Amino acid sequence: MLEIEIDGQKLEVPDGSTVMDAANRLGLHIPHFCYHKKLSIAANCRMCLVQVERAPKPLPACATPVTNGMKVQTHSDQAITAQKGVMEFLLINHPLDCPICDQGGECQLQDLAVGYGASASRYQEEKRVVMNKNLGPLISTDMTRCIHCTRCVRFGQEIAGVMELGMANRGEHSEIMTFVGHTVDSELSGNMIDLCPVGALTSKPFRYSARTWELSRRKTVSPHDSLGTNLVVQVKHDEVKRVLPLENEEVNECWISDRDRFSYEALNSDDRLTTPMIKQDGKWIEVDWQTALEYAANSLKRVADEHGAAKIGMLAAPYSTTEELYLGAQLMRGLGGGSIDHRLRQTDFGLDGKLAGIPWLGMKVADVSKLDAALVVGSFLRKDHPLMAQRLRQAARRGTRVSALGVSNEDWLMTTFARVTVAPSALAGELAALVKAAAEIRGVAVPVGAESAEVSDAARRIAQSLCDDGARAVFLGSVVQQHPDAAGLHALAQELSRLTGATLGYLGEAANSVGAAAVGAQSGLNAQQMLLGGLRAYVLLHTEPELDAANAPMAVEALKGADTVIVMSPFKTGLDYADCLLPVSPFTETSGTFVSVEGRIQSFHAVVRPKGETRPAWKVLRVLGSMLELGGFKFDSSEAVRDEALAGANGWLPEYKLDNTASDVAFARPSAVSGLQRIADFPIYRNDAVVRRAPALAAARDSAAPTARMNAATAAASGLTEAKRVRVRGSAWSSELDLALDDTVPAGCVRVSAGWPQTAPLGTLSGILNVEAL
Amino acid sequence: MNAPENPQAILLAGLDGDNTWGIEHYIKRGGYSALRKILESGMTADQIIAEVKKSDLRGRGGAGFPTGLKWSFMPRQFPMDKYVVCNSDEGEPGTFKDRDLLRYNPHLVIEGMAIAGFVMGCTRGYNYIHGEVFSLYQRFEEALAEARAAGFIGKNILGKGFDFDLFAHHGWGAYICGEETALLESIEGKKGQPRFKPPFPASHGLYGKPTTINNTETFAAIPWIINNGGEAFQALGKPNNGGTKIFSVSGHVNRPGVYEIPLGTPFAALLEMCGGMRGGRKLKAVIPGGSSAPVLPADIMMDCTMDYDSISKAGSMLGSGAVIVMDETTCMVKSLERLSYFYHEESCGQCTPCREGTGWLYRMVHRIEHGQGRPDDLDTLDNVASNIAGRTICALGDAAAFPVKSFIKHFRSEFEYHVEHKHCLVPVDVQREGSRIYVEHAAC
Amino acid sequence: MSFALSDASRAAIDREVAKYPEGQAISAVMAGLRIAQEQNGWLSPEAIEAVALHLNIPPMAAMEVATFYNMYDVKPVGRWKITVCTNLPCALSGGEQAAEYVKEKLGIGFNETTADGRFTLKEGECMGVCGDAPAIIVNNTRLCSWMSREKIDALLDELK
Numbered sequence A: 001m002l003e004i005e006i007d008g009q010k011l012e013v014p015d016g017s018t019v020m021d022a023a024n025r026l027g028l029h030i031p032h033f034c035y036h037k038k039l040s041i042a043a044n045c046r047m048c049l050v051q052v053e054r055a056p057k058p059l060p061a062c063a064t065p066v067t068n069g070m071k072v073q074t075h076s077d078q079a080i081t082a083q084k085g086v087m088e089f090l091l092i093n094h095p096l097d098c099p100i101c102d103q104g105g106e107c108q109l110q111d112l113a114v115g116y117g118a119s120a121s122r123y124q125e126e127k128r129v130v131m132n133k134n135l136g137p138l139i140s141t142d143m144t145r146c147i148h149c150t151r152c153v154r155f156g157q158e159i160a161g162v163m164e165l166g167m168a169n170r171g172e173h174s175e176i177m178t179f180v181g182h183t184v185d186s187e188l189s190g191n192m193i194d195l196c197p198v199g200a201l202t203s204k205p206f207r208y209s210a211r212t213w214e215l216s217r218r219k220t221v222s223p224h225d226s227l228g229t230n231l232v233v234q235v236k237h238d239e240v241k242r243v244l245p246l247e248n249e250e251v252n253e254c255w256i257s258d259r260d261r262f263s264y265e266a267l268n269s270d271d272r273l274t275t276p277m278i279k280q281d282g283k284w285i286e287v288d289w290q291t292a293l294e295y296a297a298n299s300l301k302r303v304a305d306e307h308g309a310a311k312i313g314m315l316a317a318p319y320s321t322t323e324e325l326y327l328g329a330q331l332m333r334g335l336g337g338g339s340i341d342h343r344l345r346q347t348d349f350g351l352d353g354k355l356a357g358i359p360w361l362g363m364k365v366a367d368v369s370k371l372d373a374a375l376v377v378g379s380f381l382r383k384d385h386p387l388m389a390q391r392l393r394q395a396a397r398r399g400t401r402v403s404a405l406g407v408s409n410e411d412w413l414m415t416t417f418a419r420v421t422v423a424p425s426a427l428a429g430e431l432a433a434l435v436k437a438a439a440e441i442r443g444v445a446v447p448v449g450a451e452s453a454e455v456s457d458a459a460r461r462i463a464q465s466l467c468d469d470g471a472r473a474v475f476l477g478s479v480v481q482q483h484p485d486a487a488g489l490h491a492l493a494q495e496l497s498r499l500t501g502a503t504l505g506y507l508g509e510a511a512n513s514v515g516a517a518a519v520g521a522q523s524g525l526n527a528q529q530m531l532l533g534g535l536r537a538y539v540l541l542h543t544e545p546e547l548d549a550a551n552a553p554m555a556v557e558a559l560k561g562a563d564t565v566i567v568m569s570p571f572k573t574g575l576d577y578a579d580c581l582l583p584v585s586p587f588t589e590t591s592g593t594f595v596s597v598e599g600r601i602q603s604f605h606a607v608v609r610p611k612g613e614t615r616p617a618w619k620v621l622r623v624l625g626s627m628l629e630l631g632g633f634k635f636d637s638s639e640a641v642r643d644e645a646l647a648g649a650n651g652w653l654p655e656y657k658l659d660n661t662a663s664d665v666a667f668a669r670p671s672a673v674s675g676l677q678r679i680a681d682f683p684i685y686r687n688d689a690v691v692r693r694a695p696a697l698a699a700a701r702d703s704a705a706p707t708a709r710m711n712a713a714t715a716a717a718s719g720l721t722e723a724k725r726v727r728v729r730g731s732a733w734s735s736e737l738d739l740a741l742d743d744t745v746p747a748g749c750v751r752v753s754a755g756w757p758q759t760a761p762l763g764t765l766s767g768i769l770n771v772e773a774l
Numbered sequence B: 001m002n003a004p005e006n007p008q009a010i011l012l013a014g015l016d017g018d019n020t021w022g023i024e025h026y027i028k029r030g031g032y033s034a035l036r037k038i039l040e041s042g043m044t045a046d047q048i049i050a051e052v053k054k055s056d057l058r059g060r061g062g063a064g065f066p067t068g069l070k071w072s073f074m075p076r077q078f079p080m081d082k083y084v085v086c087n088s089d090e091g092e093p094g095t096f097k098d099r100d101l102l103r104y105n106p107h108l109v110i111e112g113m114a115i116a117g118f119v120m121g122c123t124r125g126y127n128y129i130h131g132e133v134f135s136l137y138q139r140f141e142e143a144l145a146e147a148r149a150a151g152f153i154g155k156n157i158l159g160k161g162f163d164f165d166l167f168a169h170h171g172w173g174a175y176i177c178g179e180e181t182a183l184l185e186s187i188e189g190k191k192g193q194p195r196f197k198p199p200f201p202a203s204h205g206l207y208g209k210p211t212t213i214n215n216t217e218t219f220a221a222i223p224w225i226i227n228n229g230g231e232a233f234q235a236l237g238k239p240n241n242g243g244t245k246i247f248s249v250s251g252h253v254n255r256p257g258v259y260e261i262p263l264g265t266p267f268a269a270l271l272e273m274c275g276g277m278r279g280g281r282k283l284k285a286v287i288p289g290g291s292s293a294p295v296l297p298a299d300i301m302m303d304c305t306m307d308y309d310s311i312s313k314a315g316s317m318l319g320s321g322a323v324i325v326m327d328e329t330t331c332m333v334k335s336l337e338r339l340s341y342f343y344h345e346e347s348c349g350q351c352t353p354c355r356e357g358t359g360w361l362y363r364m365v366h367r368i369e370h371g372q373g374r375p376d377d378l379d380t381l382d383n384v385a386s387n388i389a390g391r392t393i394c395a396l397g398d399a400a401a402f403p404v405k406s407f408i409k410h411f412r413s414e415f416e417y418h419v420e421h422k423h424c425l426v427p428v429d430v431q432r433e434g435s436r437i438y439v440e441h442a443a444c
Numbered sequence C: 001m002s003f004a005l006s007d008a009s010r011a012a013i014d015r016e017v018a019k020y021p022e023g024q025a026i027s028a029v030m031a032g033l034r035i036a037q038e039q040n041g042w043l044s045p046e047a048i049e050a051v052a053l054h055l056n057i058p059p060m061a062a063m064e065v066a067t068f069y070n071m072y073d074v075k076p077v078g079r080w081k082i083t084v085c086t087n088l089p090c091a092l093s094g095g096e097q098a099a100e101y102v103k104e105k106l107g108i109g110f111n112e113t114t115a116d117g118r119f120t121l122k123e124g125e126c127m128g129v130c131g132d133a134p135a136i137i138v139n140n141t142r143l144c145s146w147m148s149r150e151k152i153d154a155l156l157d158e159l160k
C-alpha cells in the first residue's frame, strides 16, 4: 500500500495505482477526456494535468503512478494554468456551435469548457475542417469535432477485439477513420458513441430526434439475450428515443451490445399492432378489446369443450416476462391441458425430468472474469452472447485460457487457447475425447462410452487446461441446446466437468429462459410435440414460430391446421394462420421481471405508455383467465404476480432451484452421416421478433441476406466450385440461396442461418441438406 | 573519405581510402578487439559499466544522459528477453553525424552494440536507421552479414558462449521516431507515437521487455573506452563531459561538415576548423545543438566551449551536437518560420498541446513573416509556447517551444520590426545572397 | 485497381519478418509497405491491404502506418519523386533556392506532378545530410548531394 495526499486529503492505495485512481477513491473529479477506466491509458488529452510536489512540471493524473508519500494538488495555480492551457488548445479547432451539435447538453468538452475556457478566443487563424466518414448505419460522424482522445480506437482494439477504427495521418492532420470503404461492423460498436466525449461519433438512428434535456431516463432490462443487461431508456413524448447502458459491473459492466442499443427502433415501427383484430370470412377487422377478448375466450372454450383441453397449447417466447409466463401457464392449467413451452428451437427434450434443477450458467456472471480456464462448447459466442464474449475476451487478455469446441471456426476476436471445429455429428466424439483425455490425466478409468474416442493434441491440451488448478468452467451454447442429441451431449459435458472439476454451465438462450423454467412455463406437451400438429388451439405469446421454431414449415402447417390461433404480440404477425391478434406490450411498455442466466431476478417498470390500444400481456392473460372463470387470476399488480410466481424470491433465484446435474442420461454417440450437414445459427439481428424489425440493425453487415456457406474443399467435393446460386433442399422443402465460400465452416457441412424467411422453409436446424447448383 | 581531416578524432579516425566500412578495413584498424578483450579476458558486466561510468560518456542523442548510469538501470540478471536498440534515426535538423559513422565505420557501431548486449544480457538488438539515408541501411545490413559471417554477432560469439544477434530496421520519414519510445513503437510496427514515461524503456521497452536505447555515437564510443579505459576517455574531454564528440556544422560557414573534437573545445576553434564564416560575413546567431535547442546570439556563443555544461550555462543545449551557424544575412523571423513549420509537420498528433499548439505557433510566425503580424502576437506566441512546453507526452513539445521562445527573447526587435513594417529587417536580396546555392565545399 | 504482391515482394517481406521475434510479424509492416510501394509505384489501398493480409494484421493498422510516415505515397506519384530538403540548415546553404529552381524547370509546385507523369515534387524535412545542402532524394532511396543548378539540370535530364 502507498500513501498519497491529494488536495490535503490523505489515503492509502494499492501498489500500481495512478493518481487518477486515488482521486476517484476520494470522490475527487479530475477533468479528463482520454482516460476511461475500462481502456488502456493513453494520456494524450493532457486535460488531467495536476501538480505533484517536487515534479518540475505538471503531470497527467491518469498515467502517473502513485509513489509513497506523494503530494498532489489538483487545483493549485500550476494545475489550473495547465488545465486551462489544454482546454484552450482543445477549443481552438473545435467548432463552437453546441446549439446545433447532437452532443449538446451531454458533452464533456462543453461541460468542462464552461469552467475552463476563456471567454474570447485568442486563436485568430482558420479552423480545421475534417471530412465526415461513413461508418455504416449505426454511427454518425462529425469529425471536425473530434478531439483525438482515441477512446474509440482503443475500444475497438481492446474491448471489441477488432481494430476497425484507427487514427490515420499524423499531427494536426490526424483523423479517425476506417480502412477505405469499410464500415464499423462490430456487434459492440455503439459503445463508441457513449465513449466519445464530444459530438464526433453520435447515434445515427437517434440523430436530431431529441435534445438530451427533453429526455426522461428510465431503467429497464434487455430482452435480447440471457445476460440481463441493464439499460437506460430515454423517452420523449412517450416514445423511446434512445437506449444506453446502465452501468452494472456485475452484469454488463458499462457496455451494451448494438442489439440492445438499437432494437428500440422496432418499437416505434409501422409494423406495430395497435388494435385488436379478428379474422372474419378471411378478412382482418379491427375490433375493440372486449370483442377480441370474448372472441379469444370463446374460441378456447369451444376447443376445450369440443376436443378437450389437451388440444390447447401455448407457445411463448423465452423473453416473455416472468409474470406473463406464469399467467400463461396458469391459463393452460386452468383450462385443463396444461401445455406450455418456450423452447421452440429445441428438438431433443431428453433432459426433461432428468435435470436436478433449472439449467443455468453454473456461476455468477462476474465470476466468469475470474476463470483460469474455460471451454465453450457449441456456441456462436460473439453473436449469441456479445457481452459474455466481451467478458471472456477481457479474461483472455489477462491470461484466462479460453478454448472452443464448436461447429464454426469464426474469429472470436480473442486469443483462444485451443480450438476444435467439427461437424455437428462429430461433437459427441470430440466431447468423448475430452472425457477420455481428462480421465487419463486424472488417472482414472475411462468411462464406458468414451474409450474408443480418438484424442487429438488439441483435445489433450483443452482437457489439461480444465484439469489444472484454478477456477474452470465448461459452457454449453445454442448449438448444444438445439442439437438433436442435446441430452447426450449434456451427459458427456457433465462427465467432463465431473472428471476435471470444472463447473458446468449453460450460456442460456434468452432473457427469461431461466424465469420460464422457474414458473413452470414448460409443462404438458413440449414445443415440438405441440407443433407436430394435432392441437386445435394455439396461443402464441411474443413468438413467431414461422421463424423461431426448429421446424418452421411444420409449425406453420400445424398452426394453419388449428381451429384457432390467438396471437399476443406487439407486432402484426401470424396474419395467415391466426384468427385473433391481441396487441400486447413489448418490454418497454409493461412492468415485468426477467430472471437471467445467473439466476438474477430483475424487475422493471414500463418506460412508456402502451402504444395505441396495446395492453400489457399479463393484464390480457388476467382478463382471459377471469373471462374463462378460472381461479387464481386475481392479481392487482404485476408485482403481485411476480411474488406468487417466484414465491417471494428477491434478487436471486434460490440456488437449490438452479442445477445442471442430470441423472440417467446416456452419452451421445457420434453418428455416421452422409451428405452435407446443416449448421444453423440465429443471426444476431434475426433472433427475436423485436430485433428483426429494427431498421438500422437490418442495414448492418450482420443482417446480410443468408447464403449457403461451405468451405472451398467441401464445395469442390460437392461439385459446386463454379456455382453462384444453389438450391438447398431439406427433407421436405427447399430454398434458393447464393453460395458463399467460407473457411470457418467445417468440412462436410453447409451453414445456412435460420431466422430468415428465405431459409425457414428448410425445415430443420440440423440434419442433411442437399445442395445443387442452379 | 571526403570529410576534412579530424586530427583529434577517435571514432572517425583512420578512415582513409576505399571501403573503410568493410570488415577487413575495420579489423585492420584494430576493430572488434574490444569485444574480443571482454570475452577473452572474462571482463564482467559490472566492470564494463564501471569503466563506462568513469568515462563520463554522456548520451550523444540529445539529452546527454550519462550512459553508464543508464546501463545500470537495466534488470541485467533477469533471465527474460531484453533488447538493446540503437537510435540512428538522425532527423534533428542540423544533425548528420551518425550518418558518417554508419557510412564509414558501421562495424564500430556493431561492436559497441554487441558489447552493450553482453553487458545487459540481451540476445537481440536492433538498429533503427533514418529512412532518408536508405543506402546506409543497406550498407548496415551488409556489415551485419559480414559480422555474422565472421562470428562477431550471432550464436556463440568468438566461441565464448555469448549469443547476440543484431538487425536493422529502417524508418520511413518521421522525425518523431528519433524519440526513443516512438522509435520502439515504430519497430513494433506501429505509428511512431511516443509512450508516456514512466515506465521507462529499461523496464518496459521493445515488445514490453527491458530495453537499453542509445544513440549511434554513444555505442560507437564504447569500444574505445574498453580498449583504452574509461579514464583515458574522460581525459580527452573535461570533467562530466568525457571524450570527443562529433559535431555536424551547417549553415553559413565555408566548410559545412562533420568535425570530431574533444568536448570543451572553444566554439571559435570549431568555427575556424570549418573555414570560418562564409564570404567573411559577420556571425549573427548559432543554434548549438540541433534545431530544438534555443538559439544563441553571436556574442554569447563566441564565449562558449563546445560541451554540455558550457552550452547549458549559456542558456541552450549541446543536444546532438548539430551546430547551425547563421550570419548577418539571416532573417530570424523567416528562420523561425521554417523551424516552426517543421515541428508542426512532424508532431505525431497524439497529445493535445503539441498537435494543436505547433500549428498555432507556425501560423502566427507565418503571418508575421508575411506582413500580417499584430502587436500582441509576440506575447501570444511566447505564451502559447509556454503552454506547450512541459505539458506534452514527449519532448517534441519542448523542442517546438524552445526555438520560439529563444528567437523572440534574443531577436525581439527583429520580430517587432516585421510586425510594424510588414517586411523584413534584412532585405530579401541580401538574404538570398547569403544562402544562394552553395556548393563550393563539395568540390574540395 | 487490383494489386497482388509479387513473389519477389513476398519473399522480401518474409525475410523482414524473420528479423523479429515470433508473433511479431507486424514489425515488418514498414518494410512491407516500402516493398509494396516499390512494386506498385505508390501505396494504393489495395496494396496496403495486401501487405496487411500477408502479415495477418488489421488493414487499418497498416493504413495508420502508411499514412503516418512521409515517404509512403498513399496518392499516385510520377515516375520520379523528387524531394528537396528546405529545412533551415539546408535553406541556409541554398536548399530553398534549389527547390525554386526545380519548380521553375518542371513547371510544378510542391506536391504536384508534371503533366507527362514523369515528376512529382515534394518538400522534404531534414534528411540528416545537412552538410550536403542542397540535397535531393530521388524515389526515396537515391541521395543527391550538393545540387548546384548544373547538377540539377543533369539529374533531370538523366531521369527519363
Ligand SMILES: Cc1cc2nc3c(=O)[nH]c(=O)nc-3n(C[C@H](O)[C@H](O)[C@H](O)COP(=O)(O)O)c2cc1C
Binding pocket: B058, B059, B060, B061, B062, B063, B064, B065, B067, B070, B087, B088, B089, B090, B091, B092, B175, B176, B177, B178, B179, B180, B181, B213, B214, B215, B216, B218, B394, B395, B396, B399
Ligand atoms: C523529438 C525528439 C527527437 C529525437 N531524435 C533523436 C535522434 O534523431 N537521434 C537520437 O539518437 N536521439 C534522438 N532523441 C533522443 C532520444 O529520445 C534518446 O534520448 C536517445 O536516443 C538516447 O540515447 P543517448 O542516451 O545515447 O543519447 C530525440 C528526442 C526527441 C524528444
Ligand code: SF4
Binding pocket: B176, B193, B194, B346, B347, B348, B349, B350, B351, B352, B354, B355, B392, B393, B394, B395, B396, B397
Ligand atoms: S509532444 Fe508531439 S510528438 Fe510528442 S507525443 Fe505529443 S503530439 Fe506526439
Ligand code: FES
Binding pocket: A031, A032, A033, A034, A035, A042, A043, A044, A045, A046, A047, A048, A049, A060, A061, A062, A063
Ligand atoms: S485523461 Fe490524462 S491525459 Fe487524457
